[in-house]
Amino acid sequence: MLTATGEIADVGLRAAPTRLSARLVPGVHPDALGAFEAARATFVSGRRIDMGALAVELGVDRTSVFRWVGNRDALLAEVLWSLAVPTLVQAARAADDARHHGAEHVATLLTHFATDLIRADYFRDFLAREPARALRLLTTTASPIQHRYVATVEHLVRTHLGRAPFGGAIDAHALAYLLVRVSESFTYADLIAGEPPSPDTAASAFRHLLRV
Secondary structure, eight states: OOOTTTGGGTHHHHHSOOHHHHHTSTTTOHHHHHHHHHHHHHHHTTOOOOHHHHHHHHTSOHHHHHHHHOSHHHHHHHHHHHHHHHHHHHHHHHHHHTTOOHHHHHHHHHHHHHHHHHHOHHHHHHHHHSHHHHHHHHHSTTSSHHHHHHHHHHHHHHHHHOSSHHHHTSOHHHHHHHHHHHHHHHHTHHHHTSOOOOHHHHHHHHHHHTTO
16 A cells, blocks of 8 residues: 555656756755745745745755756745645545555545645735646646646556556546546635535545446
8 A cells, every 4th residue: 555655755756857866865956945945935925936035045046046946937846846746745634544455545635645735824825826837737737737637646646557557447647637626626726617616526426436
């Protein structure tokens, strides 16, 4: 069984590495890592990441910051994913603690993940502050986030439902993509459809799709 601190924390990065993610490995590029950690702290505090302000905080010029971490979207994408990973790990622990197996495990994990995102103040602040950028980075190929999320969910599907879920009625990748789109639809419901995000509705949708 997939453990909370096992591959679920790494599979996304392996599926969609970036120039910046490679630089953020401890010991590879200390300046890039320092800029990233400062930006992450700013984001978690509910404030907008501004490249000029980040340069001032680090005591360098903007050119250095861009050279270290790339443009603002590249930095935001890695900050967002760095926060998604511990949230996924926490959701995996909750599913393990519930002693669920198979499709029930996947449904429980995804429900916890969506619920935690919906309730995270810093994340909702970002969605309200930059809705168009948020949807572009989180739900399209403009950044590696969706690719990483799909890869992570596909890993979950293969681990808990096998390579041919439901007797081969759908392949693992297609089911993972569908689950991710459902997750996005309910997590960002206020931006997509003008409706309040609902953990309960997300849970019902996951359970319906996974036949539990």
